[in-house]
Amino acid sequence: MSLFRDLIELFFPRSCCLCGAPLLGSEHDICLHCLQTLPEALTAQGKDNIVDHRLMGRINYVAATSLLLFSQGNNTQRLLHQIKYHGNEPLAVTMGRQIGLQLTGNHLFDDVDIIIPVPLHPRKQRRRGYNQSLLLCRGITQTFARPVSSDNLIRIRHTASQTHMNREERFNNMNGVFRVLNPQDLIGKHILIVDDVITTGATLEACYTALKDIQGLRISIATLAVTDNA
């Protein structure tokens, strides 16, 4: 098996998605050096971090965490670009495993029951070929062993790209976008909502609006990245 892999690597060398260096056997998609020097969002220390400041007062949650800090032109931006626009699906799973490790080390997430990705509209998912948040979940569940549910929280409305919208336009754009198909399955549960990046928090707030009336439901949030400003 190992000889087979060595032969494959001889003809199809694997390289780091950021620096291009050849990957070692234990590395996946990104080299250890690039992985360790990615700009961290430093949300693991608990409350009063950048994610809390972004979401507090708008979403009632148990805990919210983000792995990386996104700034214009930094390696987090390049990483997200690979995942969202260059079809680098394995990289999303790899980074999901990193998020899962962060969750495992934080007792606030201990009693999470279910992992739920922020859904894409079916049309957008068909065009991209995958939902990057679901791929993150597939990685998370490898290091933070909880079941993933991707068919209960659904997106019922297509939204325009938010990239060039201001705060207010983003909130209006997200109104009534999500729906829960089987709310009874979530009664009394602690769910972890997973998204790729928090910008204004409008997407997560819209998910919360769809979920908040479910009896006894508690919500936590994990994202790959958070932008350095909204």
Ligand SMILES: [Zn+2]
């Ligand atoms: Zn690298």
